Amino acid sequence: MNNIYFIINPQAKNGYCQKVWSQLEKILMEQKISYMAFFTEYSGHAEEISQTIAAKAEGNRATIIAVGGDGTLHEVLNGAALFSNVQVAFIPCGSGNDFSRGFGIPKKPSQALFSLLKELDQHNPLFVDTGKIVTKDNKDIYFINNMGAGFDALISREVNRSRIKRLLNRFSLGKFVYVYFLLKNMFTYKPVSMDIKIDGRKYSFDSAWFVTVSNQPFYGGGMKISPDASPFDGLLNITVVHDLSRIKLLFVSITVFWGGHTKFKEVTALTGRSIKIHSSGALFAHADGEDIGYTPLEVSACHKALPVILDGNLKEEEVNMNDFY
Numbered sequence: 355m356n357n358i359y360f361i362i363n364p365q366a367k368n369g370y371c372q373k374v375w376s377q378l379e380k381i382l383m384e385q386k387i388s389y390m391a392f393f394t395e396y397s398g399h400a401e402e403i404s405q406t407i408a409a410k411a412e413g414n415r416a417t418i419i420a421v422g423g424d425g426t427l428h429e430v431l432n433g434a435a436l437f438s439n440v441q442v443a444f445i446p447c448g449s450g451n452d453f454s455r456g457f458g459i460p461k462k463p464s465q466a467l468f469s470l471l472k473e474l475d476q477h478n479p480l481f482v483d484t485g486k487i488v489t490k491d492n493k494d495i496y497f498i499n500n501m502g503a504g505f506d507a508l509i510s511r512e513v514n515r516s517r518i519k520r521l522l523n524r525f526s527l528g529k530f531v532y533v534y535f536l537l538k539n540m541f542t543y544k545p546v547s548m549d550i551k552i553d554g555r556k557y558s559f560d561s562a563w564f565v566t567v568s569n570q571p572f573y574g575g576g577m578k579i580s581p582d583a584s585p586f587d588g589l590l591n592i593t594v595v596h597d598l599s600r601i602k603l604l605f606v607s608i609t610v611f612w613g614g615h616t617k618f619k620e621v622t623a624l625t626g627r628s629i630k631i632h633s634s635g636a637l638f639a640h641a642d643g644e645d646i647g648y649t650p651l652e653v654s655a656c657h658k659a660l661p662v663i664l665d666g667n668l669k670e671e672e673v674n675m676n677d678f679y
């Protein structure tokens with residue numbers, strides 16, 4: 355028995371997701387699909403709902419479909435991460451949607467639903483890697499796209515709290531909100547020294563702007579921060595941006611949209627399975643764009659830990675080819 359549950363964030367992309375759900379409901383009725391739908395009412399609610407569904411399934415197979423942005427999927431993942439009977443899926447209705455870019459999910463929610471229903475019928479889920487963060491207070495947080503600490507986390511924190519995001523979303527320009535906050539903060543942010551231990555080997559940076567740990571290439575609404583990252587290889591891809599003047603940071607930031615930043619000597623790209631991040635002062639940190647507190651943090655790769663309903667024909671090497679999403 356495979357029970358289907360939708361968890362919908364009606365507020366994603368300024369309420370666009372609520373409208374999308376009305377269209378999806380019609381498709382589900384036409385296709386005579388039986389399901390249950392839950393709407394989130396506050397931040398963190400999707401995680402609670404997902405955990406309750408997973409626990410109540412009592413070992414029976416359950417499919418939890420996140421309908422919203424990357425933040426909703428992040429919460430669904432964190433609620434279900436410890437339940438091996440649960441597979442997850444995603445219908446993108448957020449402002450950034452980096453997960454759907456990196457995993458070849460159709461951009462249009464109705465198409466994503468049709469493709470999902472077909473896959474549910476015809477294929478088994480694909481097992482993808484996730485990342486696990488252990489915070490200073492010993493809390494486990496999972497991510498599917500990426501995590502980061504430093505300047506990028508400050509930006510995602512401000513984006514999450516901003517009204518400008520809502521305004522830009524209204525004109526379908528939501529992804530430019532990151533550019534706005536990058537410009538706003540780049541002249542005042544103070545880079546710090548950072549020690550990063552990767553699989554036992556220590557790397558020190560005197561003046562680091564940020565570190566990002568990626569499971570797939572895209573971040574921040576389509577920037578190709580880690581062009582070589584694959585969610586199937588058991589490795590996490592670490593990008594450290596360091597020793598850059600403010601003006602050069604701006605220049606390098608532009609090149610992130612096509613992955614050109616990796617050619618700069620101030621951008622260090624590494625891979626590993628176990629990563630410890632220490633900084634000279636506590637830095638803001640995010641996971642999948644959601645605030646998670648501060649450094650120090652420990653991060654590890656969980657190889658093929660999460661069953662996800664994806665295009666069964668998706669080739670592992672194709673996940674970062676979705677350039678013109």
Ligand SMILES: Nc1ncnc2c1ncn2[C@@H]1O[C@H](COP(=O)(O)OP(=O)(O)OP(=O)(O)O)[C@@H](O)[C@H]1O
Pocket residue numbers: 363364365366367368394395396397398399422423424425426427429447448449450451452643644
């Ligand atoms: N009913 C709600 N009211 C307010 N906030 C909510 C509600 N439900 C969920 N949230 C929070 O909204 C935040 C953003 O959600 P989500 O990421 O799904 O959408 P988005 O920001 O539009 O998309 P993206 O992350 O792709 O840019 C999350 O932190 C989530 O916890």
